[in-house]
Amino acid sequence: MHPTHILSLLTLAAGAFASWQSLGIPASSTGATLSVQAFNVGNLTIGTATQIVHPVVPGHEIATVPVFAFLLKHTAAGGRTTRQFMWDIGIRKDLQNAVPSVAAEFNADPAVLQEPTDITELLVEGGVNLTSIEAVIWSHAHLDHFGDMSKWPNSTNLIVGAETDLSTYPTNPNATLQPSDLAGHNLTKIDFTKSTLTIGSLPAIDFFGDGSFYLLDSPGHLAGQMTGLARVTVSPDSFVLLAADTAHHIGVTRPRPLLANNFPCPGDVLAASRSAISTDFFWSPNSSLGSFDLSSRASPLLGISDVPGSLYADPAQSQVTLDKLAAFDGDEDVLMVIAHDGSNVGALPVFPNKLDGWKKEGLKETLVWRFLEMGDFAFVF
Numbered sequence: 170m171h172p173t174h175i176l177s178l179l180t181l182a183a184g185a186f187a188s189w190q191s192l193g194i195p196a197s198s199t200g201a202t203l204s205v206q207a208f209n210v211g212n213l214t215i216g217t218a219t220q221i222v223h224p225v226v227p228g229h230e231i232a233t234v235p236v237f238a239f240l241l242k243h244t245a246a247g248g249r250t251t252r253q254f255m256w257d258i259g260i261r262k263d264l265q266n267a268v269p270s271v272a273a274e275f276n277a278d279p280a281v282l283q284e285p286t287d288i289t290e291l292l293v294e295g296g297v298n299l300t301s302i303e304a305v306i307w308s309h310a311h312l313d314h315f316g317d318m319s320k321w322p323n324s325t326n327l328i329v330g331a332e333t334d335l336s337t338y339p340t341n342p343n344a345t346l347q348p349s350d351l352a353g354h355n356l357t358k359i360d361f362t363k364s365t366l367t368i369g370s371l372p373a374i375d376f377f378g379d380g381s382f383y384l385l386d387s388p389g390h391l392a393g394q395m396t397g398l399a400r401v402t403v404s405p406d407s408f409v410l411l412a413a414d415t416a417h418h419i420g421v422t423r424p425r426p427l428l429a430n431n432f433p434c435p436g437d438v439l440a441a442s443r444s445a446i447s448t449d450f451f452w453s454p455n456s457s458l459g460s461f462d463l464s465s466r467a468s469p470l471l472g473i474s475d476v477p478g479s480l481y482a483d484p485a486q487s488q489v490t491l492d493k494l495a496a497f498d499g500d501e502d503v504l505m506v507i508a509h510d511g512s513n514v515g516a517l518p519v520f521p522n523k524l525d526g527w528k529k530e531g532l533k534e535t536l537v538w539r540f541l542e543m544g545d546f547a548f549v550f
């Protein structure tokens with residue numbers, strides 16, 4: 170073959186190699202997709218900021234975060250929408266009916282939960298019949314994700330990671346689950362030891378067997394935690410990563426070089442961050458006292474909390490998982506959404522809007538650096 174022909178073949182091959190393939194996501198053999206719609210069920214004070222990040226800048230000691238849950242619609246090959254699922258169902262708004270320790274905390278300060286809504290009410294108001302939802306998938310069994318399953322029909326199944334602790338109060342006095350959270354629902358446990366697939370260095374399960382949704386083993390915050398990778402479009406392929414509680418503040422994974430390269434920080438945000446970000450707490454090679462330089466910062470601004478009382482059961486394992494997920498966050502074909510990202514408040518389209526068109530709509534460009542803007546829900550710098 171003539172050398173120029175070889176060269177053009179190579180160029181073609183390079184052009185055909187999409188960014189998502191570098192993560193090890195298999196090509197779709199069927200064209201099946203999973204539509205994603207977000208809900209914010211309320212803003213929750215989850216504790217002190219020292220329990221989720223370091224450093225904590227004075228004035229930012231309390232951590233209040235949104236609580237996102239997601240409706241998933243599976244569209245099989247041929248374009249028929251056939252199956253609906255929930256990815257988490259948020260927190261119950263009647264926390265006085267949670268286990269006694271949680272109820273006592275709530276009764277002492279009802280303001281821990283602001284603008285609470287009930288996911289079942291939001292769905293029904295939005296025209297989604299609860300019986301049409303085949304299963305609720307819990308990313309992990311914390312009360313701001315497992316909601317109130319007693320409000321769901323028995324026909325709604327429950328899906329959890331195999332290592333999830335499903336013990337209930339009062340049998341286990343420390344449990345936040347109650348028998349009513351499990352009663353009447355068929356339970357499926359996702360066992361990653363049976364996984365033969367790895368995506369982004371994480372053991373993965375092809376949930377529908379058609380490439381539309383992968384569950385990823387994502388330990389660290391809590392045993393059994395899963396993240397979900399939804400193929401929201403095909404040809405070109407794009408994805409939404411439901412990253413659960415792998416982080417509670419997006420600043421623990423941004424900035425990083427890949428992300429900054431694919432989604433450069435807008436000039437106005439960069440300029441404003443010079444004075445907005447305290448150089449008493451944050452630094453980079455080209456920073457000077459009182460003038461922070463984001464562009465020369467190659468590592469995330471915040472670290473995962475590892476103090477006693479940290480919300481991360483295993484901070485070191487959480488960091489490993491987060492470093493793996495950072496490859497998704499930096500990828501031009503993946504929108505990573507953590508369940509409690511304050512910078513998504515007011516910017517992430519919520520139900521009845523869909524996240525599926527995020528790439529075409531330029532949504533990631535809008536979202537990525539919002540956390541650095543003074544006055545943003547997530548600004549803690």
Ligand SMILES: [Zn+2]
Nearest residue numbers: 311313414508
């Ligand atoms: Zn959570």
